[in-house]
Amino acid sequence: MHEVLGFVAYHLQRGAHRLYIYLDAPDDATFATLKAHPKVRVTQTNDAYWSKKGGRPSKHQPRQTINAADVYAKRVEVDWLTHIDHDEFLVWDSPLEQQLAALYTESSSTRLLTG
Numbered sequence: 568m569h570e571v572l573g574f575v576a577y578h579l580q581r582g583a584h585r586l587y588i589y590l591d592a593p594d595d596a597t598f599a600t601l602k603a604h605p606k607v608r609v610t611q612t613n614d615a616y617w618s619k620k621g622g623r624p625s626k627h628q629p630r631q632t633i634n635a636a637d638v639y640a641k642r643v644e645v646d647w648l649t650h651i652d653h654d655e656f657l658v659w660d661s662p663l664e665q666q667l668a669a670l671y672t673e674s675s676s677t678r679l680l681t682g
Contacts, residue, residue, distance in 0.1 A: 568597040578651075579606055582664065585644050589634040591627065610637070 571594075575586055586607045590598060593613045601609040610616065612634065617623035620637075624630050635650055647667050 568594060568600075571597055572600065574651075575601060575604070575607060579604075587638045587643075587648075589637075591630060610634070 571588065571590070575588065578586060584606065588601055588607060588609045590609065590611050593611050598609055598611050601607045612623070612630070614623075620633050624633070631650065635648075638648060
């Protein structure tokens with residue numbers, strides 16, 4: 568729970584407008600805490616969720632792809648979506664919205680490469 572809450576707090580503090588969180592392991596306490604925050608949309612990826620998706624893949628990469636597709640299918644409330652694992656933290660020198668606004672306006676996607 569603490570890792571996920573730390574991740575959410577960090578990115579909200581850095582200016583994220585909305586966070587879509589998919590809990591890979593059902594966790595009622597974390598779900599309730601995140602659900603109460605107005606800028607967080609949280610989904611429990613429990614048996615009911617996976618039964619609607621054709622079953623839970625054993626590897627985390629296909630689960631992440633399915634979860635990303637789930638967000639893309641929703642009416643999102645942001646101009647940009649990023650996929651960030653709970654152990655990844657974006658760090659930038661200027662506000663992220665300024666950096667995204669400076670990108671080519673006709674771009675449908677951007678990949679951040681880290682080294």
